[in-house]
Structures are given as C-alpha cells and as structure tokens.
Amino acid sequence: xxxxxxxxxxxxxxxxxxxxxxxxxxxxxxxxxxxxxxxxxxxxxxxxxxxxxxxxxxxxxxxxxxxxxxxxxxxxxxxxxxxxxxxxxxxxxxxxxxxxxxxxxxxxxxxxxxxxxxxxxxxxxxxxxxxxxxxxxxxxxxxxxxxxx
Numbered sequence: 001x002x003x004x005x006x007x008x009x010x011x012x013x014x015x016x017x018x019x020x021x022x023x024x025x026x027x028x029x030x031x032x033x034x035x036x037x038x039x040x041x042x043x044x045x046x047x048x049x050x051x052x053x054x055x056x057x058x059x060x061x062x063x064x065x066x067x068x069x070x071x072x073x074x075x076x077x078x079x080x081x082x083x084x085x086x087x088x089x090x091x092x093x094x095x096x097x098x099x100x101x102x103x104x105x106x107x108x109x110x111x112x113x114x115x116x117x118x119x120x121x122x123x124x125x126x127x128x129x130x131x132x133x134x135x136x137x138x139x140x141x142x143x144x145x146x147x148x149x
Contacts, residue, residue: 006078012071015051015062023064030066041070080131096123103130103139 002008016026034042045051045065052060054067087093100115104122114124132139 002074004078004082005075006082007072007074009070009072011067011069013045013051013054013060013065013067015045015060015065017062018064026065033066033068033071037068037070041068043067043069076133100130100132100139103128 014026014029016022030042030044043054043066045054045062045067048060048063051062051065052058054060084095088095099118101118102116103112104114104116104124105111106113112128112130114122114128115130116122130136130139136142
C-alpha cells in the first residue's frame with residue numbers, strides 16, 4: 001500500500017496488564033481509536049490467549065488490549081524521496097544536500113534564516129527545511145520536547 005512503499009498498513013496491537021500501570025491509557029486509547037477508525041477496524045482482546053493469537057508470533061504479553069487493523073507505518077526516507085521528486089518537478093526549488101554544523105537565526109531568534117556548512121560558508125534562504133532525522137538534536141535543542149532516535 002502506498003506508492004513506492006511509502007506506507008504499509010500492518011495494524012497495531014497495543015496491550016497491557018489489567019489493573020496495572022498503563023491499563024487506563026490502553027482503555028482510553030481503544031475508545032478513541034474505535035471512534036476514529038470504526039468498530040470494523042478494531043479487535044478488542046480481553047485475555048492473554050487472545051493477545052497471543054492476535055500477535056501472531058506465538059508470543060505476546062498482557063491480558064487486555066486491542067488490534068487496530070487500520071494502523072500502519074510510513075517509510076520516512078521513501079516519503080522524502082517522493083516529496084523531493086514532486087517538488088523538483090515544479091522547477092521552483094533549489095535542493096542542497098550536505099552536512100550542516102549549525103543553523104542561523106533572525107535577530108529575534110524566531111526564524112531559521114539558513115545553515116552553516118563545515119567550511120564555514122553560510123547559506124541563507126527565504127525558507128529552510130531541515131530533514132536531519134535522528135541528527136536533529138545536534139542542530140536544534142529538543143530538551144524536554146522530543147527524543148530523536
């Protein structure tokens with residue numbers, strides 16, 4: 001599913017032990033996801049045997065949970081390749097690929113204005129898009145907001 005393998009709808013099995021930490025989250029999540037995706041895409045698990053059967057791996061932990069059959073995952077690299085191809089076809093954007101040592105900001109620090117290369121050269125642009133993945137924390141302080149891995 002998803003052109004060029006950008007998206008795969010593999011489902012998501014979320015489980016917990018009843019009456020333990022995380023159980024309330026899983027129960028609320030089940031209700032929320034069921035409302036969004038509909039009952040036909042959901043399978044509720046109420047025993048450890050049901051969890052193991054839905055896991056399909058012979059294993060599985062927890063005595064409660066759900067399978068969201070409409071859930072999936074995206075291949076970030078394939079998405080970026082697809083996006084770049086679409087944008088390049090417009091002939092309005094200049095892509096530069098390389099290593100950045102730091103970002104430059106406007107005087108009030110509200111806007112990224114460019115990036116510095118290892119050579120010390122500063123590249124500036126009206127719009128800077130940073131696609132650094134797990135390297136993001138080397139350029140942007142994510143403390144307390146996110147953890148890139």
